[in-house]
Amino acid sequence: MLIDIALRDRWTSGSDVARLTDGGSRVVVLTGFASHDRIDELILAGALSVISKEVSTSDLLATLDDALSNDFDITPLIASALASSPNPQLIELSPQEARVLALYGSGMKLVAVAHHLGISVNTVKEYLRRVRRKLAEIDRPATTQLDLNREARRHGVLPD
Amino acid sequence: MTDNRETKTSVALIDDHEMFRDGLTRILNDNGYDVTGAVSHLPTSTTLV
Numbered sequence: 692m693l694i695d696i697a698l699r700d701r702w703t704s705g706s707d708v709a710r711l712t713d714g715g716s717r718v719v720v721l722t723g724f725a726s727h728d729r730i731d732e733l734i735l736a737g738a739l740s741v742i743s744k745e746v747s748t749s750d751l752l753a754t755l756d757d758a759l760s761n762d763f764d765i766t767p768l769i770a771s772a773l774a775s776s777p778n779p780q781l782i783e784l785s786p787q788e789a790r791v792l793a794l795y796g797s798g799m800k801l802v803a804v805a806h807h808l809g810i811s812v813n814t815v816k817e818y819l820r821r822v823r824r825k826l827a828e829i830d831r832p833a834t835t836q837l838d839l840n841r842e843a844r845r846h847g848v849l850p851d
Numbered sequence: 852m853t854d855n856r857e858t859k860t861s862v863a864l865i866d867d868h869e870m871f872r873d874g875l876t877r878i879l880n881d882n883g884y885d886v887t888g889a890v891s892h893l894p895t896s897t898t899l900v
Binding site: 695 | 860862863864865866867869871875878882884891892893
């Protein structure tokens with residue numbers, strides 16, 4: 692099975708992967724935005740590989756071929772996840788919060804983020820408000836876009 | 852690309868973006884895989900494959 696890591700209303704979890712592999716399926720995960728912790732969890736649960744949606748078609752097919760032939764491939768995403776040290780100072784992000792954080796944190800304007808995700812500017816602001824509130828709860832206030840860029844990278848939704 | 856495989860591997864695709872799902876389904880079918888199901892939500896069983 693090829694499963695997107697971020698479905699509309701929730702993340703694909705390690706227990707989802709474990710349930711499918713227990714049922715005899717071989718699972719490969721696709722990801723656009725995901726933290727290292729999430730990738731780590733899915734690999735530990737039995738996913739054969741994690742492939743970025745940003746790779747070329749030929750790279751995607753090659754990685755899928757390798758994974759299904761049990762030629763385990765350490766993709767750059769997995770290597771990065773495995774190399775990162777656990778950090779308890781991370782917040783739990785919903786898929787849409789992660790997307791908004793990644794896009795806004797990359798420097799996009801609110802209206803561009805809204806257009807990219809097909810949501811209103813007010814909805815973007817609401818997601819950012821939720822992210823900022825969660826960050827404040829762990830004593831990491833993020834008042835500026837630069838702060839959010841730093842947090843996006845720290846949470847693995849933007850590359851370092 | 853052409854498909855030279857004798858035995859196709861069955862693949863179920865779960866992704867909530869319809870355009871991505873449709874595009875990847877075509878790519879996989881054109882490259883030796885047999886996409887047996889493409890849906891937006893995780894199935895409760897493995898009946899897609």
